[in-house]
Amino acid sequence: MNSETITADAAGTWKLGDLPVHRIGLGAMRLTGSAAFHLGTPSDRERSLAVLRRAVELGVDHIDTAAFYFSSLRSANELINSALAPYADDLVIVTKVGPYRTYSGEWGTSARPEDLRGHVEENLRQLGRDHLDVVNLRRMRQDSIAEHFGALAELREAGLIRHLGISGVEPRHLAEAQAIAPVVCVQNRYGLGFHDPATDELLRLCGEQGIAFVPFYAIAGENGERGAGTAHDEAVRDIARAHGASPAQVRIAWTLQQGPHVLAIPGTGDPGHLAENVAAGALRLTDDEVARLDGLRRSAGDGR
Numbered sequence: 001m002n003s004e005t006i007t008a009d010a011a012g013t014w015k016l017g018d019l020p021v022h023r024i025g026l027g028a029m030r031l032t033g034s035a036a037f038h039l040g041t042p043s044d045r046e047r048s049l050a051v052l053r054r055a056v057e058l059g060v061d062h063i064d065t066a067a068f069y070f071s072s073l074r075s076a077n078e079l080i081n082s083a084l085a086p087y088a089d090d091l092v093i094v095t096k097v098g099p100y101r102t103y104s105g106e107w108g109t110s111a112r113p114e115d116l117r118g119h120v121e122e123n124l125r126q127l128g129r130d131h132l133d134v135v136n137l138r139r140m141r142q143d144s145i146a147e148h149f150g151a152l153a154e155l156r157e158a159g160l161i162r163h164l165g166i167s168g169v170e171p172r173h174l175a176e177a178q179a180i181a182p183v184v185c186v187q188n189r190y191g192l193g194f195h196d197p198a199t200d201e202l203l204r205l206c207g208e209q210g211i212a213f214v215p216f217y218a219i220a221g222e223n224g225e226r227g228a229g230t231a232h233d234e235a236v237r238d239i240a241r242a243h244g245a246s247p248a249q250v251r252i253a254w255t256l257q258q259g260p261h262v263l264a265i266p267g268t269g270d271p272g273h274l275a276e277n278v279a280a281g282a283l284r285l286t287d288d289e290v291a292r293l294d295g296l297r298r299s300a301g302d303g304r
């Protein structure tokens, strides 16, 4: 595959509420530094800015971020603002709230419902916007999300947020949220190397209802927040070889082939990986290849 010439429209489009996006986007979590949640070496600023600008040149119009994506010296939201403001009208920036980190990077207790306005406003300040396109409520193990989601629904009514999504949830939370306000996306961990039947059920429910399903760790798979490894199952390697593609591209293509409502947000701070990931939107696996990868996944653990 010629990764330098394929653009994000090759993956097709979907709508987040009334906002059209290409099905290949960019996750911003890897732009800030070397370690997961980025307490490690801060990234090279110019390189991260270049990744963002190149992503937009390649047609990426969906960026996933959060105020809590920061390292000692870099903030994903600030990088997005510096690289891309004034923002193109068609750029959709999706943020998430729920988790909380102190200034020194330690995880705090999760946000209380009454904290969420401040967390939304922090995203607005950092991104330099007067409203947020989409905000996901990232569930932090609470049994019910009603109070938190209700607080975000009020901010939506107040015009600070255009659309709402949920993340880290089970199927019952989708129904719980929808009783309060419309849900345009569900963001859960999903991919080769990881299998959670409840998330399969969510993917199906989202497809039935026209809701976007947005996997995270689709490349990192079994490694999760530790990032992508170099170990890949033989099936992934074989299929990659057959298409002249990389294992990461096969992982992305497999997730996209789970339904037209599946949106990829591969995370990278590497310009070469960015081009490769966008090009994965043009990779079509055969039914046999998808079935082989499905089998691989069914035997994977759920990471717990």
Ligand SMILES: NC(=O)c1ccc[n+]([C@@H]2O[C@H](COP(=O)([O-])OP(=O)(O)OC[C@H]3O[C@@H](n4cnc5c(N)ncnc54)[C@H](OP(=O)(O)O)[C@@H]3O)[C@@H](O)[C@H]2O)c1
Residues within 6 Å of the ligand: 026, 027, 028, 029, 030, 064, 065, 096, 138, 167, 168, 187, 188, 215, 216, 217, 218, 219, 220, 221, 224, 225, 226, 227, 228, 246, 248, 249, 265, 266, 267, 268, 269, 270, 272, 273, 274, 276, 277
């Ligand atoms: N809702 C949630 O709870 C939640 C949790 C985690 C993440 N997220 C969101 O989901 C996005 C995706 O998750 P993620 O970034 O952690 O994981 P990911 O997209 O599965 O994989 C990222 C890892 O893969 C590497 N990588 C990317 N492209 C590659 C390629 N073509 N070849 C080889 N390695 C490649 C990255 O390193 P390089 O930088 O070196 O490319 C990084 O280590 C995040 O950026 C974030 O926006 C949401």
